[in-house]
């Protein structure tokens with residue numbers, strides 16, 4: 068089921084396409100090499116306005132997600148994204164409105180406005196990407212990482228209750244735990260991911276998974292050693 072942050076992502080892409088396209092049209096018209104673009108310009112301009120309006124409206128709908136996800140000062144990135152969005156919207160509307168009353172080739176000032184809009188689109192995309200990919204704003208139910216957290220907690224409890232690492236590690240490896248088996252096979256025989264039976268080293272694990280599904284803050288070295296103890300019980 069799509070949720071609101073997906074709508075913001077989808078709606079934003081119209082602006083991401085239309086605003087740079089509009090800037091290109093204005094540049095070409097200023098240089099004067101494509102006179103036929105005169106009839107296309109209003110359509111591309113309208114696309115930019117509709118795009119920025121949809122991006123803005125859906126952005127307002129998902130603002131709460133930034134406020135309830137970014138802890139403390141991390142919200143700053145959301146605030147900058149918000150205000151840049153306002154500036155970009157005003158700029159796009161101003162440029163398109165100015166163009167609609169003056170059909171002569173764009174003046175140098177207007178041309179500058181279009182280039183500024185282009186830069187702001189990239190900045191907005193970068194900040195939005197940071198919020199989503201680095202800080203998980205709008206990631207539904209914690210995404211795949213929620214299984215990592217639940218599986219690691221379960222493993223820590225089993226070990227603190229005195230379970231042997233190999234047995235606790237077997238549960239952690241399975242789809243009921245951290246879910247390694249979903250990609251490496253139930254007996255670590257290899258599937259989408261390589262064969263792990265016989266044991267693996269921590270560097271290999273951190274190198275592939277440490278900045279993704281299994282960050283160190285969730286899966287500790289001790290957790291890893293328990294899983295490795297289980298893998299060592301399997302034939303290489």
Ligand code: HEC
Pocket residue numbers: 240245246247248249250251259260261263267268271272275276280281294
């Ligand atoms: C979503 C799928 C997926 C899950 C879940 C997953 N892995 Fe992997 N893993 C991979 C893939 C794919 C590779 C190979 C990546 C590469 O070679 O670039 C890999 C590579 C590895 C490697 C490096 C192997 C080598 O030979 O260098 C280790 C170690 C590893 N995984 C351990 C684990 C452990 C332990 C778990 C569970 C805590 C786990 N993986 C869960 C997909 C997964």
